[in-house]
Amino acid sequence: MEKKKHRITFHPGKKAVLAEEKDSILDAAASCGIHISSPCAGRGTCGKCVVIVSEGITKGVKKGNTYLACKTHPLSDLSVRIPDNSSTGKYKILDHFHEIKKKALSGKNAGIALDIGTTTVAGFLVDLKKKHVVGTASAYNKQVVHGDDVLSRIDHSRKHGVEKLNRLIVETINNVAEELLEGRRNVMVTDLCAAGNTTMTYLLLNNDPSVIKKNPVLDEYKIPYTANASKLGISACGRLQTLPGISGYVGGDVVGDVLASGMHKSNKVSMLIDVGTNGEIVLGNREWLVACSTSAGPAFEGAGTLCGMKASSGAIDKISINENLKAEYRTIDDERPEGICGSGLIDLVAGLFLKGVLDHNGLFADKRKKYVVVPKKESGTGKEIALTEKDVKSIILSKTAIYAGAETLAKIGTPLPELENIYIAGAFGYYLDIEKAVTIGLLPDLPRKRYKYIGNGSLKGALLYLTDAKKRREADAVAKKTTYYELSGDKTFSREFLKALYLPHQDASRFPLVEKKLS
Amino acid sequence: MARPTALQVYKHLPIKNCGRCGENTCMAYAIKLAEGVRKIDDCPPLSDEQKKKLIELLTPAVRAVEIGTGKEAIKVGGEEVSYRHELRFFNQTALFIEVSDAMTGREVDDRINYVKGFETERLGHKLKLDGIGIRCVSRDIKKYKDLVQKTAKAFTGPLILCSDDMKAIKAGVEIVKKRRPLLYAATPKNLKEALNIAREHDAPLALRSPDMKELGLMAKAASSKGIEDIVLDPIAGFGPHLGETLNRYAMLRKAAVSGLREYGHPLMAKTFFMREECIDKEKCAYDESSLASMLIDRFASILLMHSIEPWTILPILTFRDGLYTDPRIEPTVEPKLYPLVNAGKDSPVILTTNFALTYHSVSKDLEGAKIPSHLLVVDTNGLAVSVAVAADKLTPQLVKEALEKNKVAGKVSHKTLIIPGVAGRLKDEIRELTGWKVIVGPQDSSQLAAFLKENHGKKEA
Numbered sequence: 001m002e003k004k005k006h007r008i009t010f011h012p013g014k015k016a017v018l019a020e021e022k023d024s025i026l027d028a029a030a031s032c033g034i035h036i037s038s039p040c041a042g043r044g045t046c047g048k049c050v051v052i053v054s055e056g057i058t059k060g061v062k063k064g065n066t067y068l069a070c071k072t073h074p075l076s077d078l079s080v081r082i083p084d085n086s087s088t089g090k091y092k093i094l095d096h097f098h099e100i101k102k103k104a105l106s107g108k109n110a111g112i113a114l115d116i117g118t119t120t121v122a123g124f125l126v127d128l129k130k131k132h133v134v135g136t137a138s139a140y141n142k143q144v145v146h147g148d149d150v151l152s153r154i155d156h157s158r159k160h161g162v163e164k165l166n167r168l169i170v171e172t173i174n175n176v177a178e179e180l181l182e183g184r185r186n187v188m189v190t191d192l193c194a195a196g197n198t199t200m201t202y203l204l205l206n207n208d209p210s211v212i213k214k215n216p217v218l219d220e221y222k223i224p225y226t227a228n229a230s231k232l233g234i235s236a237c238g239r240l241q242t243l244p245g246i247s248g249y250v251g252g253d254v255v256g257d258v259l260a261s262g263m264h265k266s267n268k269v270s271m272l273i274d275v276g277t278n279g280e281i282v283l284g285n286r287e288w289l290v291a292c293s294t295s296a297g298p299a300f301e302g303a304g305t306l307c308g309m310k311a312s313s314g315a316i317d318k319i320s321i322n323e324n325l326k327a328e329y330r331t332i333d334d335e336r337p338e339g340i341c342g343s344g345l346i347d348l349v350a351g352l353f354l355k356g357v358l359d360h361n362g363l364f365a366d367k368r369k370k371y372v373v374v375p376k377k378e379s380g381t382g383k384e385i386a387l388t389e390k391d392v393k394s395i396i397l398s399k400t401a402i403y404a405g406a407e408t409l410a411k412i413g414t415p416l417p418e419l420e421n422i423y424i425a426g427a428f429g430y431y432l433d434i435e436k437a438v439t440i441g442l443l444p445d446l447p448r449k450r451y452k453y454i455g456n457g458s459l460k461g462a463l464l465y466l467t468d469a470k471k472r473r474e475a476d477a478v479a480k481k482t483t484y485y486e487l488s489g490d491k492t493f494s495r496e497f498l499k500a501l502y503l504p505h506q507d508a509s510r511f512p513l514v515e516k517k518l519s
Numbered sequence: 520m521a522r523p524t525a526l527q528v529y530k531h532l533p534i535k536n537c538g539r540c541g542e543n544t545c546m547a548y549a550i551k552l553a554e555g556v557r558k559i560d561d562c563p564p565l566s567d568e569q570k571k572k573l574i575e576l577l578t579p580a581v582r583a584v585e586i587g588t589g590k591e592a593i594k595v596g597g598e599e600v601s602y603r604h605e606l607r608f609f610n611q612t613a614l615f616i617e618v619s620d621a622m623t624g625r626e627v628d629d630r631i632n633y634v635k636g637f638e639t640e641r642l643g644h645k646l647k648l649d650g651i652g653i654r655c656v657s658r659d660i661k662k663y664k665d666l667v668q669k670t671a672k673a674f675t676g677p678l679i680l681c682s683d684d685m686k687a688i689k690a691g692v693e694i695v696k697k698r699r700p701l702l703y704a705a706t707p708k709n710l711k712e713a714l715n716i717a718r719e720h721d722a723p724l725a726l727r728s729p730d731m732k733e734l735g736l737m738a739k740a741a742s743s744k745g746i747e748d749i750v751l752d753p754i755a756g757f758g759p760h761l762g763e764t765l766n767r768y769a770m771l772r773k774a775a776v777s778g779l780r781e782y783g784h785p786l787m788a789k790t791f792f793m794r795e796e797c798i799d800k801e802k803c804a805y806d807e808s809s810l811a812s813m814l815i816d817r818f819a820s821i822l823l824m825h826s827i828e829p830w831t832i833l834p835i836l837t838f839r840d841g842l843y844t845d846p847r848i849e850p851t852v853e854p855k856l857y858p859l860v861n862a863g864k865d866s867p868v869i870l871t872t873n874f875a876l877t878y879h880s881v882s883k884d885l886e887g888a889k890i891p892s893h894l895l896v897v898d899t900n901g902l903a904v905s906v907a908v909a910a911d912k913l914t915p916q917l918v919k920e921a922l923e924k925n926k927v928a929g930k931v932s933h934k935t936l937i938i939p940g941v942a943g944r945l946k947d948e949i950r951e952l953t954g955w956k957v958i959v960g961p962q963d964s965s966q967l968a969a970f971l972k973e974n975h976g977k978k979e980a
Contacts, residue, residue, distance in 0.1 A: 213911060219543070288529065288546045412550065413526020481536055483546040491604065491847070 006074040011081045026069040030145040042070035055079035103134040109190045113466045115459035116196030121172045125180040131467040137179035142168040150199040158210045166206045170233045189236035193466035195243040195458040197251035216248035222479045244479035249293035254280045256461020261423040268420035279402040283409040289482040294405035299398040300342035305391040309339030316344040321351035327373045336380030343431040350439035353503045362392040399442035404496040416444045425457040441504030445511040523576045525550040531572045533564045580776045584748045586701045587677035595820035596785030611843035612815045615823045619654035620666045631673045646836040650677035652823045655687040667691045685712040723748035738781040755788040768817040785820035804831045849901025850875035856925040857894040864932040866891040872899040881964040888968035897921040905941040915948040
């Protein structure tokens, strides 16, 4: 008997697709290119993929008036509305590259530098002769429908094969390339260079990434790979190079960060922190480098907190607390507020802590249940936006993972106060308010002028790798000589972790400037 | 002295990143060297100058002392920390059993044979007694010499010569001078003489005093004569003296770890007292056993004991074994197929992981119930079953590889695999991947016997 197919129509957009009863609404949406935010990759645990079924019969998990798309299946033709906060929206990415103007190419040949992020893919179109950037573009990594973090991607490829995820990332790259080449005629892309974490690099090269989970320390991660781009299905005929990585969890993107920071050429010891779901930290100088990866969790990316959301339109990205303990905020694109993104959450916790609303343990000093940032009537979702102690706890866990990682690497022999520079990398890093981040104990309390933003170092590193043979050799050397420091199971790390689970830290003397502000 | 950081160690390395030590980079090696996981000798390109600097840098807070020579030698001390979770403990407490010249010849023989023959096993470790302490009680040098002679002939392991009379020690050490016995003990009164004997025979020397300051001064005097193989005995007491005793041992280790070099020596204790007064022998043995355990916990590196009752010795050995294993490494067993209780072609195949405690409980339960079976142990890097399932270290792929590698299909006449209850969710995946029939067993291996009787037995019948 032929399986009965139901027609699902998605709103807004009126895109329709045929699906069987065994397909979830999330699967159906993915199959026609509609992205519903699903941080847990359809396990039904995060509750973020809510949709409204306006017509038709379903079988599935209800959440109020809405359904979880990943756990809901069609029993008849459906009409499904995707609320704004479930659609992944337009990302606020690469803002700091806006200064790069679209320029003309000096010849017919061009190169493309790519940052293959777990969430977004960003690219530069490069004039290979003049060695400068002539255009930028970015797109959402199409793999996100299969989970927000690298582990979900690895699991997915193990269960369903590498090809599917490989095809998705190639499609994403093709979209970026298309946008880069828009309006340019007869341009031939001869060289591509991609920097990504090890999982992304493997998926791009159609290599099985499950080896990463099994063994995070292998020589094969340190190899700079070269492939034929068109053979991978990329709509360019040149060769594709990938930046070498350091370990299974510290990839070519971090080597790109190091390359962009120049810390590998200084005599003095510096630290580089790439703040993201996985915080990567590198410590060292021209002689030696040590890197670790610390699992910060998704709180800074908008998941794991009730009021959190991604840094997209309508997200609160800046907050200050005024004299009356009320929140004053700014939203991305000046839309009505729908949630708070990572930088906003850090602002909020820092502000509430300095005003005494939150205590050292991250609990409300006056025993209130929540702190309302945006009341119901002002919010764009019709629901109030509030911070609970549980949210604070999840932010503290995230910041602690990164700070404890930094402190553990410092134990190798360079105490944090002796660091020359601290480079903050990653797209999120660019929006990070250092002062606030120090206040909550995410970053060490050092003279602020030692902090340097490098923005999307991964993309900058890919650009250098593409255009400069000397930098290429440097990057290969960095990958080879950097020592990977495994934090899981490390006694120093667990000790530092426990000490750092406070605002800003159990040991107040490590945050002298914050203490001064409190008194 | 605080332990050196990886960077301090790194500065004395050749920085060739040659990989000959087995690490990818010199920094990786430096980190492990600072943690005490690797040894200085693992780095071939190290120059003599660098080596000297590194040895100086890495000399542990508590120096290591060797007693005995060659294969029979034991090492005590070499410790870095007061609390095991800060790093690990390295050289386990050595247990010496006393014989004395006041004992009958028969008693001495029995005790020597007891030490020689004592061996028991725990989690795959062999637990043994380490040596014999030969005591001069009679004050008769000739009698003592005979005892030393007799003991040294019957027992080739490490020895302690015990007397506060340096004439007896001197007579004894001349008989066993090639064996590097520990001389026990120098006191402020006989220090000069003791130091001379120790130096002449290159023998380790114990210093004995209840006064910390005096111990320090004695150790300094020994150092100034070039004698570094020193053991400190702050004198243990029981009953009303117990609190003070434990305090003294703890303070000495604390002083060593804080960098006071004169206290950076292994500690020892004699755990029995004036046996003549000891009317209730059982109570004495009990007291000795508890004191010995407490002193192992309080950093004693050598114990000289009297009691040889199994019920006093076994708990001490078990405690010592647990305390001195490296807490950073999961105890593991070799992953392979273990045939238990004359397993044959029809016997069931049971899956478990290579965490030592898991393996030993499952195998003991099967052996205890006398069930012929094949225990298939897969390599999960020492994770127990439930942890391994959660961490994705116990995978159907791994099971498949283990079945193939151990050629299990050729060793049994059936294709049925029993997996642990907590790994139940892997059932279908294992079946699909391996083609074996998979039965989910009980959650706890203690129920295996009953489970097998019900399931496997039925099939055979």
